[in-house]
Amino acid sequence: MTDLISGPGTGQSNAVSSDTETMAQPPSTGTPPMEWAPMEPAPKKRRLGLWIGLGAGALALAAGAASLMLIAPGTTVAGVPVGFMTPGMAAEAVSARTASTEVQLTDAGDGATLAGADLGASIDAAALTDEAFAERPMWNLGAWMGEPITAEVTLDAETADSALRAAVPSSYTPATDATVVFDAAAQAYTATPAVPGTGVSVDGLAAAFTDAIAAGETSFDYSAAPVEVPPLITDSKAATTVEQLNGMLAQAGFYVGEERTVPLAPEVVASWLTVDAVEGELTISADPAKIQPSVDALPAQVNRDIVNARNIVDSDGTVLKALTEGKEGRVLGDTSTTAGDFAEKLTSGDATFALPVTATPFESTSLFRRVEVDLSEQRTYLYENEKLVKSWSVSTGTSATPTDKGRFRVYAQLRTQDMRGSNADGSKYVTENVPYITYFNGDEALHGTYWHSNFGTPMSHGCVNMSIDAARYVWEFATKGTEVWVHD
Numbered sequence: 001m002t003d004l005i006s007g008p009g010t011g012q013s014n015a016v017s018s019d020t021e022t023m024a025q026p027p028s029t030g031t032p033p034m035e036w037a038p039m040e041p042a043p044k045k046r047r048l049g050l051w052i053g054l055g056a057g058a059l060a061l062a063a064g065a066a067s068l069m070l071i072a073p074g075t076t077v078a079g080v081p082v083g084f085m086t087p088g089m090a091a092e093a094v095s096a097r098t099a100s101t102e103v104q105l106t107d108a109g110d111g112a113t114l115a116g117a118d119l120g121a122s123i124d125a126a127a128l129t130d131e132a133f134a135e136r137p138m139w140n141l142g143a144w145m146g147e148p149i150t151a152e153v154t155l156d157a158e159t160a161d162s163a164l165r166a167a168v169p170s171s172y173t174p175a176t177d178a179t180v181v182f183d184a185a186a187q188a189y190t191a192t193p194a195v196p197g198t199g200v201s202v203d204g205l206a207a208a209f210t211d212a213i214a215a216g217e218t219s220f221d222y223s224a225a226p227v228e229v230p231p232l233i234t235d236s237k238a239a240t241t242v243e244q245l246n247g248m249l250a251q252a253g254f255y256v257g258e259e260r261t262v263p264l265a266p267e268v269v270a271s272w273l274t275v276d277a278v279e280g281e282l283t284i285s286a287d288p289a290k291i292q293p294s295v296d297a298l299p300a301q302v303n304r305d306i307v308n309a310r311n312i313v314d315s316d317g318t319v320l321k322a323l324t325e326g327k328e329g330r331v332l333g334d335t336s337t338t339a340g341d342f343a344e345k346l347t348s349g350d351a352t353f354a355l356p357v358t359a360t361p362f363e364s365t366s367l368f369r370r371v372e373v374d375l376s377e378q379r380t381y382l383y384e385n386e387k388l389v390k391s392w393s394v395s396t397g398t399s400a401t402p403t404d405k406g407r408f409r410v411y412a413q414l415r416t417q418d419m420r421g422s423n424a425d426g427s428k429y430v431t432e433n434v435p436y437i438t439y440f441n442g443d444e445a446l447h448g449t450y451w452h453s454n455f456g457t458p459m460s461h462g463c464v465n466m467s468i469d470a471a472r473y474v475w476e477f478a479t480k481g482t483e484v485w486v487h488d
Contacts, residue, residue, distance in 0.1 A: 072136040074145030077128050078153075079216035084138070090129035098123050098153065101218055103205070105167060107225040112167040119163055120156025121209060153209040155202055164200045164224070171226040173198045177233035177277055180241050182270035189245040189270070191238035198226035232280035241275065241282040248351035254298060256330065256357050262301045268294065269351060272343075286346035288339040295338045302332045302355060309364040312479050314409075317366065320481040329360035370483045371410075371446070371474065373464055375403060378456045380446065380464060382477055389477070392470040395449070395459035400424040403462050403486060408440040410482040413475060419447075421461050436471035440484040446474050 071090055073083035080097045082090035099117040128151050136143035165172055175197030183190045205222055212220035252269045254262040272290045276283050309326025311319045333356030342353045372381040375396055382390040397403040401424060414437045420430050421443070435448040446464040448471030459465055466474070478484075 068137065068139060070138040071129070071133050072138045072140060072143045072146065075132055075136050075143075076148040076216070077132050078123055078125070078151040079148070079213045082129060082132060083144075085129075087126075087129040087133040090132065091125040094123060094125040094129065094151075097218070098125070098213065101209070101213065101220075103209070104219060104221045105224040106221050107223045108168050108171045110168075112224070114163055114167060116153075116209070118159075119205070119209075120159030121153055121206075122156070123151045123153055123213070125151075148214065150214045151210070153206055153213055155206045155209070157202055160202045160205065161199075164202070164205075168200060168224040171198060171200050171224055173226070175229055175231035177231045178235050178238035179233070179277075180238050180245065180275045180282060182267070182273075184267060187266040188249065189242045191235065191242050194231040194233060194235050194238070196231060197229045199229040200224050201227050201229070233277050233282060237282055241284070244349055245273070245275070245284070248346070248349060252351035253353075254294075254302070255352055255354050256302065256359075257354075260352075261355065262294075262298060264294070264351070269346075273346060284347055284349065286343035288343040291339040291342055295335050295342075298335060298338075298355065299332050302330055302357065304330050306360055306362050308362050311364060311366055312482070313366045313368050314481055314483060315368060315370070317368075318481075319366075321479040323367070326362035326364055328362050331358045333357060369477060369479075370485065371440075371478060373403070373446075373484065373486045374488070375405065375486065376488045378458065380466060380470075380474070382474065390470075390473060392466055393455040394446075394470075395452070395455050395457055395465040397444075397460050397462040398424075398458045401461040402458075403444060403460070403464065404441055405486050405488065406441070408484045408486065410438055410440050410478050410480055410484060412439040413437065413478070413480070414439075415475075419463075423461075435468055436475040438471075438475055438478055441486075446484075447471050 069086055070084050071082050071087065075081070075083050077090060078094050078098065080090075080094045082093060085093065098121050099115065101116045101121070103114045103116075103119070105112040105114065128149060132149055136146050138144075176195035178194035179192045180189055181192065182188075204227075208220065208222050249266040249269055251260075252264040252266070253260040254264075272286045274285050274287070276285065304327065306329035307324065307327035309322065310324040312321040312323060313319050335356070338353070338355075345351070345353060367384055368386070369382070369384050372383065373379075373394070373396065374381070378394055378396060380392055380394045381388060416433050416435050417437055418430060418432045419434045419437075420428065422428055431451065435450070437445045437447040439445040444462045444464070446466065448468035449465040450468060452459060452465070453467070455466065
């Protein structure tokens, strides 16, 4: 059950347990009221142990967190101890050490000192310290006191060279680069040889710097005595460029298809080109303005009318001789960008340029030519496409030395020849300087005759005699393979 009581001076009633009633009520005997003394608060419990426990836990948590962020003790990167450091702190320490490490130049250096910063020294510190942290975090006890992580020091070539030249000028003599020039007399490119110079080896210094850093040294000695320094443009580089340029000269020209329609003289191409040394390499460049005059001259060299072909053929249509070579018609296209485009090709090592051309094909005419000798008429006829072209009286073989009948083909033609043979009685003869000879059957030929003019009557040893003018016409009309028909 709950009793209602009034607290002193509150005017309020509170519900309390009956077990505590005597503790909460004043005396009720009617005696004068007594003033209550406040109850002393219960003493607070000491929590020192708790605080000590919390501090140790926080420290343990902090240490655990740190172990996840720091590099293991005993780790060195490029000679710099980086244990208990974050990767970022470690990278800064490595970079600072590299920049501050000093080089004491001996020999020709006369005690000059240069810092890594003066030489443009650098190490990929961020990558190395990230690697160190990845492989050796502090939490991994097995990674503590690991082997040193080495690094290669690189020197900025231009910065280091400038600093060394200023520090030891006596060690430097300039090298002479090989050059490439056009020899007008030889119509080809040639090379002048290179001459080495002297200096201080930047590569050697970088290697020594790397060794010193790895050993944890903050300064080291390096000899500045002059050593041979090769030229940037070596004989080998020049020879390669000469070979390339002379190959270009051999092919230089404006092309239509596979035909080099407009060849270019070596001295012309050489006048367009410049060979320069750029960052230790030879480069080829071409000037479009110098190419333009050759482009302007192209229409006269490329444009042409159609030339139709004319061919001597046999009865089967086989071409025996081209009287006129066929040529397609050509009209040059737009060349407004040709000079610039060709300059780009020359720069890349290509001296051939394909022209834009509109072509019109030619037509071919076949001329079937044949020779006919009529023994009974003592006459020779020339036909072209079965149309009679010429006819003459001739003298063929006598009855003692007749001209063979049959179908033959011309197998040889001579401008002049001494002709030898045997008479019917067995005696020998020689006829000198017989003109315009067209052989068709062994030693039988159509030829010019100056020793008689009795044409229309058999007079020969088997040949077909005719006037010199007629023989010349036959000689020009026929060709090797022309058909010859001898009949009665």
